[in-house]
Amino acid sequence: MPTVYNWQIRRELDYPYEHERPKKQFAMVMDLNKCIACQTCTIACKTTWTPGRGQEYMLWNNVETKPYGFYPLGWDVKLLDLLGDSQKWVDATYEGPTLFDVAPEGDTLGKWMPDEYDWAFPNVGEDEVSEPVDVGTVMETLPHLAWMFYLPRICNHCTYPACVAACPRKAIYKRPEDGIVLIDPERCEGYQECVAACPYKKSIFNAVARISQKCIGCFPKVEAGYQPQCVTTCIGRIRLQGFISPPDQVRPDNPIDFLVHVKKVALPLYPQTGLEPNVYYIPPIHVPRSFLRQMFGPGVDHALRTYERMRRGEEPELQGLLHLFGSTERISHSFRVVDGEVIGFDEHGREIVRVPLVEPYQERPHEDPALEVVRQDIP
């Protein structure tokens, strides 16, 4: 098997196919401190891509409550179970087994197949906190004693996708132009090897069409220079889609590179799978570190320190960039923070959006002496 290099875990691994990195790699950053689980992304995705027969239970984008929410049931617990007890990081290098290392005899990688009912409860555990809270409990310190947070998920469009590795028909491919991973519906025979293989469970079977289907990264929008539906409809403005460079080709003015490689504030989800997932999360500040490290790897401490500095106003460029989230439907290939504004540029360096870091506002006194009235607190 060819050997490939995974920068997220800083090691090589065996992958069934020769690898050449795509010209661009689709990537997304989500700030988990801002998600309120309104599910607008889920509905936007659903109405755009999965209103068909056999897709009733299918959510290419879902938002679940951690720690007790899952879609499908227990996907992350099963993932951790598969990888076993020796998931060891030495500094930033992962020395435990990846999914390819835990492959049973006769298979390409470690898999598990969700049951029909595993998919039936997309809102299980919603809003449940980690443990009961006594009446009168006050939480003023971080991390919180009792906690929960929302985890929005789409396909990670992995650099080394498990679905591609598992498909015996070569019906799944990673596009060289943007790294988006797609299932060819005409080659798919519904064997569901990809469903069993994807540790994030983002390949889903359509029992009526008899093929597996998955998030397509809204490729028609991306091809036209627009961000996906789940990004542009996000009312919390937690998401930014763009393209990530490999670590040796980082462009600090690329928004995704800046967040992931320069500031290292956004982290991959369960990088120990070895797949190099390309959705990156800014971890929530109120959650215990042990849980976050298990989920996002050892970069959590640095990410949270940087985010805290940003909150104190010590990271103006990062703070500025976060204002680009949700401010334009277009894909920002580069950005600049100048004079209290963040500017986004397209692929050709043309300005596409300019956002003030502080919106102009006017303060009016409570009493209006001319009219002898008291102003109500209305816009």
Next chain:
Amino acid sequence: MASRTLALALAAVFAGSSALAQEALKAAYRADGLPLDPRADVWQEVPSMTVTLEGQTVTEPMVMEASITEVQVQALTDGRDIAFRLVWQDTTEDRFQVVGRFSDAVAVMVPYRPSDEVPITMGAPGDRVLILHWAAFRQENLDNGYADVTKLHPNAVYDWYPHAKKPYRYPEDWRNQYALAYIGGEKLFRKNTLNTPVREVVAEGFGTSTWKDVQRAEGKGVYADGSWQVVIRRRFVEENTSNPDWGPGKRTFFTVAVWDGSAGDRGGRKTLGYAWIPLEVEAAP
């Protein structure tokens, strides 16, 4: 890839061994038609051959322990068509291909070139095989109506599908370009609405199997008393498409694969006869 090299090496070994004293299956000539029904009396008079099956252990994903170990094969010809009858014991009847569950199936493979040197691992580049694949889930659709949501989940409630007409039965109410986009497109739709439980596939090695544009093979499968009985029938020469070099008075080879849905068999997870079996087609007298 290493596994392909291994496959070819193994294929050579198997091809070599099959050339030894392998008994041939004779497709006897019968003038008055080839019954599709596997329970037809005619089949009781046709000699039967036992093919031993083993788990597919050449390429991943594999079957390390075969749950179906043998299948009985018979063949008849009327000079234009050939019909195979395949009977095997399977204690579980799996007629659906749904979330996490798989269908029983059987396939007959014939090389385009009538030689036992064609790799038994579904051919090789330039060395094509024809695969006639019957599946229980397709039979179920024909026998009892398409396995639509309302059939799979009788109590399911769904308010509205924006692109289809009420009452939303698949496939009838989804035959428009907007709705088709959500269920895999027109080609897939055509595959799902074929009026036969047998699909015709060509392959030139593992992972290359592809539906033929022309799909005229017929078949019928019946499950009774813990056994599947399946008939697969095809013309030797179909028009407007490629065909193996076979026909009345000729000798070629075949082998068989069986899938046990309950055991998780699908795709490469199958049990198969690892040696080409000679197939002698009787000419009209």
